[in-house]
Amino acid sequence: MTAPGAAPGRAAPPRRPRPRETGAAPAGGRFSQSLRRNLTAHGFLVGAVLCFAVFSWYPMVREFFLAFQRTEGGEVTWVGLDNLTTVLDDPAFWQAWRNTLLFTVLALVLGFAVPFVVAVVINEFHHGQGYLRLLVYLPVMLPPVASVLLFKYLYDPGYGLLNELLGFLHLPGQQWLQDPDLSMLSVVIASTWMNMGGATLVYLAALQDIPGELYEAAELDGAGLFRKIWHVTIPQTRLVLSLMLLMQVIATMQVFVEPFLLTGGAGPEGSTTTVVHLIYQYAFNFNDYGAAAALGLLLLVLLAGFSAAYVRLSRAGDE
Structure with a gap:
């Protein structure tokens, strides 16, 4: 059969297939784009x-x-280990560690428990949670100096609000930042208020990830609020609580700003001198940078252990 228009008796030449248009760029163009x-x-x-x-x-x-x-x-x-020997022989070294551990324990009691309780309370509100979250996070957004000035006014022995309230209740006023027995607790309270917003939001996010069916099943079993918290909330947020505990230990072991701004760092009779503030004193008051570096190295080794535990725990949670 001949194609239309072809001469009789002569077969039409075969048509060459057209190359398919893929729209792909040349290899050189693709390479240059990838390189850029x-x-x-x-x-x-x-x-x-x-x-x-x-x-x-x-x-x-x-x-x-x-x-x-x-x-x-x-x-x-x-000088080898001479700087380390100097630090270990300094009585201020052991006092700074005692103060740091005391701050860590008090900060964990308040700074770990209070944000969790606040998050549980906010989670019970079905309306206005956004305003409550903003209100809780507001202290974190304030400059530390502004927060410290606020607490210095609250703690002032002459005209501070706390002593005014104690006087209204016919109780004696206190030397909140001048008494060695009260200064560290006063610093911890201020630090908790200044930093609890971030932890509260983390706990609140973890609480809102808990399936509501678990609470409904607990209510059917007759569980009240505290039993639901103990048997449902805490087990479901155990990983978040553990990670936040380690993070707060790492942060509180490095505390510097709050004691330094509230009490000048040392406090009455050295009651608020922390390890980081002692490093500051070695470096900038005594110009002994070797001793400051040696003490910083000791703190680094200790915190590296907590950091390794944090990484291992977070990986276990991902698995």
Whole structure:
């Protein structure tokens, strides 16, 4: 059979199939586009790595070597473990650790329990939760200096609000920041108020992830509010509670701002001197940077253990 228009007796030439149009860019174009995308991503990554190296890695490495050196008049001398011996022989070292552990225990009692209770209360409200979350988080958004000025006014022995309330109740006023027995507790209360907002929101998010069917089943079994919290809420949020506990231990072991701004750091009879404030004193009051680095290295080793536990626990939660 001949194709229309072909000469009689002559077969039509076969048609060549047209190449299919895929719309794909040439290999060279794809490579250049991928290269540009990768260069942009790597550019941002290199900037972040450089910032991290300059402001985190280098100070850590420098501190490690500085802990075994002594700098006097611009001359650097290798002294081995002498800086560590100086720190361990200092009575202020042991007092600072006692104060830090006391702050950690008190801060965990208040700063760990109070945000969880506040989150449970907010979770019971079906309306206005957004306003309550904002109200709870407001102290975190305030500058620390403003919060400290507020508490200095509350704690003032002459015209402070707390002593005014005690006087109204016919009770004697207290030296909140001047009494060695009350100064640390006063600092912990201020620190809890200043930092509880973030923990409260984390707990609230964990509470809202608990299936409502569990509470309904508990109510059918006759469980009240406290039994539901004990048998449903706490088991369902155990991982979050454990992670937050470790994070708060790490944070409270490094406390500096609140004692420094409220009591000048040392406090009455050294009652609020923490480990980090002692590092500050070694470096900037005594110009003994080697002792400051040695004490910082001890604190780093301790906190590294808590950090490793935190990472392991978080990985277990992901699995």
